[in-house]
Amino acid sequence: MIHVAIIGSGPAGYYTAEAAQKAFGDTARIDIIDRLPTPFGLIRSGVAPDHQSLKAVSRRYEKTALTEEVRFVGNIAIGADGVSIEELRGMYDAVILATGAPHDRRLGIAGEELTGALGSAAFVGWYNGHPDHAGLQPPLGHDTAVIIGNGNVAIDCARILAKTPEELSSSDIAAHAADALAGTHIRNIHILGRRGPHQVSFTPKELGEMGRLARAASVADAAAFPAPHEDDTLDPGQRKVVGFLREFAAAKADKPVTVSFDFFTRPVGIEGESAVTGIEVERTRLTRDGRAEGTGETRVIPCGLVISAIGYRTSPIADVPYDERAGRFANVDGRIAPGLYCVGWARRGPTGTIGTNKPDGYAIAELLSEDLISSGKAGRAALDELIAARALEPVQFTDWQKIDAAEIARARVGAPREKFTAIDEMMQAAKA
Structure with missing residues (x-):
């Protein structure tokens, strides 16, 4: 029997589990x-709440989760408060980081x-009800907000700030965020990009x-376009994408x-004593090799x-080599050390879409097929013994289904669910 532990239950984790299951069949046990306590990672807490069709991919992961070979073990931290990587490596033939x-x-x-001044991970986590960020209180009392970046996450943040309560009523936005946004004073949203319309990373659907x-x-400035x-x-x-932006440049701000969309603009410094009062930005231009360089012309928004x-x-x-510059685990094609692997954003950095994780997971499964032989390690039996010894409270997939049902049952009219935003609430529902 081959024993595999995957750390992280988002798209990368479940696609890797699916691939490993197909590679090893019933000779593998995958935890x-x-x-x-909740699975699905960014599908639950990263995908915009008004993009419900994208969340439907979780049904595919559910099919994997309900097989005999694959088991979800939620509410278990990696590190001092739970189980260490070294302990897992002693229990499993392979440990795969999909964090x-x-x-x-x-x-x-x-x-x-x-x-x-917030990062988008915190802001997105706030409106999606992630337990780490549910207590955030974004200041919505000023008439202007600035978003730095020219990718889909910037678009998501701007769209959520700009939508009416009616437009968000069929989403699964967290109740605290919906209530706060209903009273927002924001009327001007600037999306800053260091380069021009041809260099944006938006996708057509989102834009x-x-x-x-x-x-x-x-709106956009027509002078910014080639x-x-x-x-x-x-x-x-x-x-x-550029066609949409040209339409925005030709439109009137009549709402x-x-x-x-402020192109050729980069942030220089955020102003304020204790709270944000403005942001200083610099005009940029493209060099011959396509980089953005400052012109020295600045203004304050x-x-x-x-x-x-x-x-x-x-x-x-702890105990895992890390590439500080790239912001991911140090690896070669997913291999970190014998029996230790990484996949998804933990391997390649934050690039690609949800679907990009599927071939990534299957590539890791191929490495496992090349590398692994049964070593006689105890796998999930050893993990269960350690969990019991440390009085941890694991959540199984059937427990998650209880959380899921409770969230659906408490949904406001027209919404798919009302998420629990505190772990103790989730645990109460799981153990009901």
């Missing part, structure tokens, strides 16, 4: 361990510690939604809320909220 990248990259500018908001108009014929050099998806959406970093784990 998916997560520090939260994602839950921490924001720092801007590296003055003022980012001020109240009102197209910004042109269909009930109370918000998306000549129209230069769009022909782009791939079809990027041409569509109560304005979302402004008065605002009360700054959200940084410039990327994420994986959490370091």
Whole structure:
């Protein structure tokens, strides 16, 4: 019997479990361990609450989770409060880190510690009801918010800030966030990008939604665009993205809320004594090799909220080599050390979509097929013994199904669920 432990129950974890199950069949036992009582990682706490169709992929993971070979072990921390990596390596033939990248990259500018300067991981976690961020109180009393970044996470943050309560009524946004956003004073949202329209990382679907908001108009400066014929050099998806941006540049700001795409703009410093009062930005231009360089021309955007959406970093784990510069585990094609692997964002950094994790998981399963032979380790039996000895409270997938049912039952009218945002609430539902 081959025993595999996967740390993290998000898309990377479940795709890897699915692939390992297919590779080894009933000769493998695979435990998916997560520090939260709830599975599915970013599907639950990262995908925007108004994008319910994307969350449907969890049904595929559920099929994997309910097989005999795969087991979900939730509410088990890795580290001092739970089980160490070294202990797991002594129990399992392979330990695979699928912990994602839950921490924001720092801007590296003055003022980012001020109240009102947030990372997108915290802000997204707040409106999605993640236990780590449910207590956040984003300042929504100023009329202006600034979002730094030109990817889909920046779009998600702007869209959630701009939507009406009615537009969010069919989502699973956390109740505390829905209540706070219903009283927001924000009327101007700036999305800053260091480079131009041709260099954005938006996808057509997400950007197209910004042109269909009930109370918000998306605008851009037509002077920031290259000549129209230069769009022909782009791939079809990027041409569509730039087409939407050109539509925004030709539109009028005729709605109560304005979302402004500010290209060739980079943050220099966040202003304020204890809380954010503004952000100083510098005009940029492209060098011949496509990098953004400052021009020395600066201005200040008065605002009360700054959200940084410039990327994420994986959490370091004791006894696991870490690449500080890349913000992920040090690895070669997913191999960290004998019997220790990483997958998904923990392997390659925060790139790609949910679906990108599928081939990544199958690639790791191929490595396992090359590397592993049964070593006689006890696997889940040893883990269960350690959990009992330390009086930990594991959550199984059937326990999660009770949490799931309770959240659905308590949903407000029109919404798919009302999430529990505190772990003790989840545990009460799981053990009911």
